[in-house]
Amino acid sequence: MKKISIGPRTLLYPHPDLIIGTYGPGDRPDAMAAAWGGICSSDPPSVAISVQRGRQTYENLFKHREFTISIPSVDHVKEADYFGIASGRDTDKFADTGLTPIKADHVNAPYVGEFPAVLECRLLQTVDIGVHTQFIGEILDVKVSESVLGPDGKPDIKKIRPFAYDSMRREYYGFGDVIEKAFSAGLEFRR
């Protein structure tokens, strides 16, 4: 239980690896990996992602005010990593990886066709926080690959096979088994 101070850091477990899809100059599909983000409201369903000024995606987001978030599976961890290395200013990341940009139905933004889940988002507001700008988007629709649905019609995490990012060691790690039911496992402590 003894704690060691390691100073102010962006430690958190787990960080997601979110692939932000936008159209860039010349309407070229662009995608960028972001680990700084998460759901920020239940109603309207909303998600927040932070992007640094200077990124091509930053310009694209302000221009179109619509974006997608594609959730990668472990099958495409290398491609997802590339989306965080290269810049859409220099290259076509979809062409480089061989992945398929598909125009979203509800917003003017592309998503990654091969990835198992995608959120279609419209920008609600931006918040400047130090070196990052947080883009808050309303989730207008969610799409999942037919192949990752369970027998009950719900997305099945064992088929989605997401992964997480460890910012302390700059590594990606996979997921494991379901361990407990939420809003249930803790009931034993109720007095």
Place this chain on the structure above:
Amino acid sequence: MKKISIGPRTLLYPHPDLIIGTYGPGDRPDAMAAAWGGICSSDPPSVAISVQRGRQTYENLFKHREFTISIPSVDHVKEADYFGIASGRDTDKFADTGLTPIKADHVNAPYVGEFPAVLECRLLQTVDIGVHTQFIGEILDVKVSESVLGPDGKPDIKKIRPFAYDSMRREYYGFGDVIEKAFSAGLEFRR
């Protein structure tokens, strides 16, 4: 690759399970589980968490403007779940679970002594987004249990053993092995 629309939802993989520590009325230590949140800036290191109006933690956050985020391990998934079920208005959740509230060093807020990692945060700003309010906090310090440090002195995820929340099935799931190095695995796609 065929996609099915499932409508606007708070789908994301992985969601974290973040335990927000605050002092409540009478300076009683309080803690609440939040899955809507994540890192939102690298500099200053900052984290965003969303809390609904009506929660005791919502009042506590506005009163003290300081909080902690404790990261639970799978060893305490039941206790963490309880923090998301009970209200600090009705009960002392630390007493109920037998966990130890420890006052943070840099902020006037308690953290969970038994959990492997904790962020000490000072409120920078709030953003209203529908039914939730997002609390953005600067991370003033991070503490980790001595027992979860690797031989190189960095936090080791295999010792921290975090878990994630699946909002589609309301279940918690564990994590697996490291699968790739970030900012490295994708270099093979560079032209």
